[in-house]
Amino acid sequence: MGTLNNKVAVITGASAGIGRAAAASLASRGACLVIGARRVDMLQSVREEITKQGGQCVAVQCNVGRYADVQQLFAAAIEAFGRVDIAIANAGFGLFSRVHETSDQQMNEIWQVNVLGTWYVMKCAAGIMLPRKSGHIIAVSSAIARRALPQMGPYAMTKAAQLSLVEAQRLELRPFGIYVSSVHPTSTATEFFEQAGKRSGRKMGGFGTMQSAAFVGEKIAGLVERPRPELWPHRPTRFGVTIAAALPSIADRLLARFLDRQSVKMRRSRRAEP
């Protein structure tokens, strides 16, 4: 018996990376999955992987930037399984762009997907969970939600905005027995950096230690088993951002030094590329 037998989980952005890993981790604990993303071929391969392991999974094409798509995703969950116990707003992308160089179009796109896409999931999930007075809504935010970094301002803005929605909804839904949590990964080895690089026309690597998607996916499944307000898969980062919030001048100095060293390292490794 899995710890999540008969639980129904809806996950956006499950065709790759953290969403895909979270889907596999939840399915291995017995949850039924309803997965959404834009690339249907990749979604189908996730569905096949889960069903081969004996799990149940429905795949639905969904662009989270469109409310109607997110509504359809939840409608598919109700049609297939009759309920939704867990909703994970994971779909999102990054952008490497200085604040003053970001275009209107880039700003609107990242807001639409990362923030409104999360909000749509929170709305649909609450609508289904409130009458049953149970459920768990999770938004995959980022460590950067609590401390922005250079060239990541617009992305950090979306992650901070997600966190604000989560903090508010957590208290709004608490009297109704519904948990709302945020997840704050640090750099994770997924398509994220490649995709963000393509959108931004500039290459950037991760920041600090690189986690695996499987590790973060397992942590998310652990969060579902034991709900709490925030999940920080890399605990020292949580400590670091808390200190940074209390001592911003010192944090700026230390970060500037760290980022200088990191960019020297990146330039050297690029020069060494064949």
Ligand SMILES: NC(=O)c1ccc[n+]([C@@H]2O[C@H](COP(=O)([O-])OP(=O)(O)OC[C@H]3O[C@@H](n4cnc5c(N)ncnc54)[C@H](OP(=O)(O)O)[C@@H]3O)[C@@H](O)[C@H]2O)c1
């Ligand atoms: N990787 C990191 O270092 C890192 C760190 C902190 C937080 N995060 C957050 O973790 C989440 C997952 O990112 P990841 O690292 O797993 O990146 P990823 O490998 O690029 O995966 C992103 C997922 O989101 C989906 N997606 C993107 N735009 C979408 C849209 N408009 N509608 C529906 N699905 C969409 C993609 O699927 P399709 O392209 O098929 O639609 C894909 O499944 C994101 O919210 C990201 O901000 C990542």
